[in-house]
Every structure is written in C-alpha cells, then in structure tokens.
C-alpha cells in the first residue's frame with residue numbers, strides 16, 4: 001500500500017497496535033542480530049549491532065553498546081521471590097482459592113492458541129511493500145512489541161520456577177503464561193526477519209537492566225499491562241477488520257486470538273490479587289491503584305503520541321485510539337482495583353494533552369544543539385510542569401471501585 005498516502009489520511013475511530021504491556025515499561029532496546037543479506041544469495045552473517053536511533057536500519061557496527069534508557073523505555077522486571085513464595089504458600093495464606101487456580105490451570109493447559117501462530121508468505125511480501133517512513137515505523141513497532149512480550153516471558157518463567165515447591169498449581173500457570181509470551185515474542189521476532197532484522201533475545205536477557213518491583217506492585221503493574229494489551233490488540237484487530245484497506249501487514253490478523261491470551265493472563269492476576277486482599281482493601285491500596293493506572297495510561301499516551309505515524313499508517317487517530325483503550329482498560333480494572341482515576345472526565349484528557357505538549361518540548365531540548373548543562377537548565381521548568389500535570393491528574397477525584405466490601409473493622413471479600 002502507499003505508505004505516504006495513508007500517513008496523511010488518519011481516519012477511523014481508534015487505532016494502534018500492540019506492545020501494550022509497557023507499563024512503566026519503556027521502549028525497546030536496540031540490540032539486533034542483523035541479517036546481512038548478500039546481494040544475490042540468502043546466505044547471511046549475524047552481527048550484533050546497536051541501532052542508535054529508531055530510524056537506523058543499516059548495519060555497520062559490531063560493537064555492543066548500552067541501551068539509552070528513558071522514563072518511557074520498556075523495562076524488564078524482577079521481584080522479591082522469597083516474598084512471592086510466602087504469598088503463595090497455602091499454609092500461610094488461607095485466602096488462596098486452590099479450586100479457582102486449578103480451574104485456571106486447566107484453561108491454560110488447553111492451549112487454545114497452540115496452532116494459531118503460523119506464518120505464511122504474505123508476511124514477507126507485505127514487508128517488502130512497506131517502504132519509506134512507514135517501513136521504519138513498523139520495525140520499531142515490532143521491536144517494541146517483541147521486547148514487551150519478552151519481558152513478560154522472563155518474569156513469568158522465573159516465577160514458575162521459584163514457586164514450584166510452594167504452590168505447584170500457581171507455578172505451572174506462570175510457566176504456561178511464559179509459554180504464551182515466548183510464542184508472542186517469537187512471532188514478533190519472526191516479523192522482524194521480514195525486515196532482515198532479529199532481536200537477539202539471549203543477549204538482551206543478559207545485557208538489560210532489570211527494574212525491581214515488590215510483589216504487590218508487580219501485581220498491579222502486570223494486571224494492567226495484560227489488560228491494556230488486550231484492549232490495544234482487540235481494538236486494532238476490529239478496526240482493521242472494518243477497514244481492510246489499512247491491513248498493510250498480516251500480523252494484525254492474528255490479534256483476535258492473541259489478545260485472548262493477554263485477557264487470560266490478566267484474569268489470572270485478578271485471581272492472584274483476590275487471594276491477597278491486603279493488596280486491595282485499604283487506603284494505601286487505593287492510592288497505589290490510582291498511581292499505577294495513571295502511570296500506565298500516561299506512559300502509553302506519551303509513547304504513542306511520539307509515534308502517531310504508525311497509528312495513522314494503519315488508519316487510526318492516535319489520541320482517539322489511546323483514549324478508547326484507556327477508558328476500556330479502566331472500566332475492566334475497576335472490577336478489581338479498589339480505586340481508579342476518572343478517565344472519562346474530559347479534564348483527564350486535557351491533562352494528558354498538556355503532558356504531550358510538554359513532553360514534545362522536552363524531546364526538542366534533548367535533540368537541540370546546546371551543551372549538556374544548558375539542556376539540563378532548559379529541562380528544569382519543563383520537568384516541573386510535567387510533574388505538576390501528573391500530580392494534578394492524580395489528585396482529580398477518583399472513582400471508588402473494586403469488589404471488596406469495607407465492613408467496619410473487618411474487611412470482607414464478596415466476589
């Protein structure tokens with residue numbers, strides 16, 4: 001399809017793809033095995049390279065370079081596994097509903113998407129047709145999405161390993177979720193091969209820094225990440241089904257079943273949180289719930305507004321798409337979190353838009369020609385402005401939600 005044409009023709013109501021699980025998760029790393037194709041033959045050599053910018057699609061350096069992290073860059077997570085073990089010890093925690101976990105385990109064992117992720121020749125053909133600015137945008141989309149999925153794989157795999165003795169049922173579910181995420185990451189990485197690239201995931205595992213979150217925060221963040229992922233995938237899928245002229249790369253056709261994996265993952269975290277009512281039923285839980293919702297929504301909004309060309313390239317209006325995803329995710333989240341931001345209040349979107357403007361100025365400062373000291377001085381008022389917008393959004397009257405009843409002196413679950 002004519003990429004340039006679609007770039008100036010944003011349209012339908014919603015729009016944008018994947019990668020959703022980037023919570024406070026930032027954009028992906030730039031380590032590749034770049035497949036250097038010979039002029040004629042397919043024989044290729046594999047070189048680890050670092051892409052210095054999202055626009056760089058040529059290979060040169062063989063040197064590994066550190067990743068430039070920003071606040072918005074997707075991260076890998078680690079947690080306190082000893083505390084996790086205590087939380088899932090049935091001797092200690094009587095709230096664990098093993099029957100519910102058994103039922104969930106059977107669902108995961110069914111493996112509905114075992115044969116779903118099968119590629120065909122359409123991928124390469126579509127990739128070859130993607131030229132100009134849209135091509136690089138697609139590469140970045142695949143790269144970010146792959147990293148995000150891989151981040152889930154690493155965390156779930158380790159949880160599956162560490163909880164094996166304490167709670168084999170929960171541990172097996174984590175392992176099966178890591179199976180799903182590996183599949184998702186692998187499929188996206190195969191997509192990169194259509195563009196003669198591949199993320200070196202083994203190298204990435206070792207090279208990237210891991211962000212530590214206490215178990216409680218892992219629950220909030222991961223639940224949100226899965227649910228927002230679900231809403232992003234399904235929204236894109238439905239949009240492209242209704243507007244097939246924007247179906248410029250076949251990966252989106254897989255999103256319908258794919259997003260059901262993310263939905264199941266989110267439901268599992270919902271069950272985990274119900275088994276830990278102390279994370280849901282007090283004033284601190286309310287404050288943290290709102291904080292995580294806000295962080296995840298703002299991160300997505302700022303990230304996507306930096307990449308409107310991608311969303312517009314598949315016929316979506318970035319802001320409309322993001323607001324749709326935020327509102328739906330918030331409604332879903334309100335079923336379990338004790339409080340959520342009032343994202344349907346028009347003032348919420350106005351604040352998001354102000355943050356986008358400030359963030360654009362911050363990016364412009366970073367890209368300017370000033371010396372580092374001057375850049376930092378210029379950043380100060382902008383960071384203050386961004387922080388005050390965030391704080392103002394956080395302090396907006398929230399919505400009390402969740403399914404936990406606050407009986408006096410004795411909180412009680414009423415699921």
Ligand SMILES: [Fe+2]
Nearest residue numbers: 149180181184
């Ligand atoms: Fe996934």
Ligand SMILES: [Fe+2]
Nearest residue numbers: 226261262265
């Ligand atoms: Fe997932």
